Structures are given as structure tokens and as C-alpha cells.
Amino acid sequence: GENVEQHPSTLSVQEGDSAVIKCTYSDSASNYFPWYKQELGKGPQLIIDIRSNVGEKKDQRIAVTLNKTAKHFSLHITETQPEDSAVYFCAAPSREGAQKLVFGQGTRLTINP
Amino acid sequence: DTAVSQTPKYLVTQMGNDKSIKCEQNLGHDTMYWYKQDSKKFLKIMFSYNNKELIINETVPNRFSPKSPDKAHLNLHINSLELGDSAVYFCASSQVQGSGYTFGSGTRLTVV
Numbered sequence: 168g169e170n171v172e173q174h175p176s177t178l179s180v181q182e183g184d185s186a187v188i189k190c191t192y193s194d195s196a197s198n199y200f201p202w203y204k205q206e207l208g209k210g211p212q213l214i215i216d217i218r219s220n221v222g223e224k225k226d227q228r229i230a231v232t233l234n235k236t237a238k239h240f241s242l243h244i245t246e247t248q249p250e251d252s253a254v255y256f257c258a259a260p261s262r263e264g265a266q267k268l269v270f271g272q273g274t275r276l277t278i279n280p
Numbered sequence: 281d282t283a284v285s286q287t288p289k290y291l292v293t294q295m296g297n298d299k300s301i302k303c304e305q306n307l308g309h310d311t312m313y314w315y316k317q318d319s320k321k322f323l324k325i326m327f328s329y330n331n332k333e334l335i336i337n338e339t340v341p342n343r344f345s346p347k348s349p350d351k352a353h354l355n356l357h358i359n360s361l362e363l364g365d366s367a368v369y370f371c372a373s374s375q376v377q378g379s380g381y382t383f384g385s386g387t388r389l390t391v392v
Binding site: 199201203205208209210211212213216254256260261262266267268269270272273275 | 284313320321322323324325328336370372377378379380381382383384385386
């Protein structure tokens with residue numbers, strides 16, 4: 168089945184700097200890679216996703232890059248703001264049997280003012 | 281309108297009790313899920329239903345029993361609660377299996 172590894176587990180950056188979170192996956196057939204943001208006391212919220220037919224996708228200050236050969240994908244947040252502080256999760260679909268998302272271990276991002 | 285709503289938000293109960301968590305989605309999605317988030321924030325799937333039919337049942341104690349009366353509802357009943365069941369339980373839905381999840385706000389279950 169799919170195995171998703173996420174690094175780092177915690178990340179602290181100065182406001183205005185960039186943050187990068189990386190994930191690797193094991194199933195070369197995986198074709199969909201979402202990123203979720205979880206704020207305190209709330210459920211994870213989809214912030215950006217990428218399909219395997221493209222290498223990069225941007226949405227304002229956030230971007231996701233995908234390297235299918237190396238089986239890793241990354242979340243990039245530029246010009247970080249205090250409201251970016253949250254736990255971020257990557258995920259990839261497990262294609263064994265019925266499809267489900269397998270999540271990385273999460274990264275706690277703290278933006279220091 | 282909340283897309284995926286769970287009730288209750290908090291649940292504190294004693295060991296050995298039986299409790300239920302309810303989930304409803306108004307997105308018209310065909311697939312619903314239950315995930316468990318432990319104290320280290322790890323999200324692990326428990327169950328998935330597609331149009332009222334159980335399609336994923338991970339290695340979960342049979343004290344946990346999901347029920348889907350219709351495709352907009354997926355409830356979770358837990359018998360004989362144990363201390364280790366304490367966690368946050370998230371309901372989610374998607375139109376396509378394995379992608380585009382919308383999560384509820386979670387139910388924090390504390391067993392004392």
C-alpha cells in the first residue's frame with residue numbers, strides 16, 4: 168500500500184520568509200497529491216492539490232511541486248504571515264482496493280512575528 | 281451552511297460506556313469517511329462508505345460500528361469505550377473516492 172513520509176515535523180520561520188515542507192510517497196501509480204492545512208480546533212482544509220500530469224501549481228503565495236521520478240512533492244509558502252501558522256498535511260491515494268487518502272505525519276508550522 | 285457537520289464537537293465519557301458520533305454532508309458527495317487523529321496529530325482512516333455501502337474497513341476493533349442510513353449521513357457508534365479510544369474523530373466526504381476530501385470540524389472524544 169501507499170506510504171507517505173513528511174518532513175520536517177516542526178518548522179519555525181520569520182514572518183515574510185518562505186517555508187518549504189516535503190513529502191515522499193511509495194506508490195509510483197499515485198496520481199493525485201493534495202495538501203491540507205489544519206488550524207487549532209478545526210478539521211483539515213484542502214489548500215492546494217496537484218495531479219501527476221503537471222510538475223508545478225501555484226495559487227497566490229502557495230505552490231506545490233511534484234517530481235514523479237523521485238516520488239516526492241513539496242509545499243512552498245512565500246511571504247509567510249502569522250495566519251499561516253498551522254499543521255500542514257500532505258497526502259497521496261492508496262490504490263489498493265477502494266481508494267483512500269494516506270496522510271503524512273504532519274508539519275507544525277510556526278510563523279514568528 | 282456547513283458542508284460536513286459532526287455532532288457532538290466534544291464528548292467526555294467514562295470507560296465502558298457506549299457513544300455515537302453523527303456526521304452529515306450537504307455536498308451531494310457519494311463517499312464518506314471516518315478518520316481518527318491521535319495525540320500526535322496522525323490521521324488514520326477507519327471506515328469508508330460509498331453510496332451507503334461499506335467499502336473500507338481498516339483494522340479497527342469491532343467495538344466500532346459505522347452506519348450509513350443514506351449517502352448524506354455516516355454515523356459512528358462505539359461500544360465499551362476504552363481509554364485508548366480518546367482521540368479526535370473526523371468525518372470527511374468526497375465526490376471521487378480517494379480525492380477531494382472535505383472534512384468536518386471533528387469530535388474530540390475523551391474517555392475517563
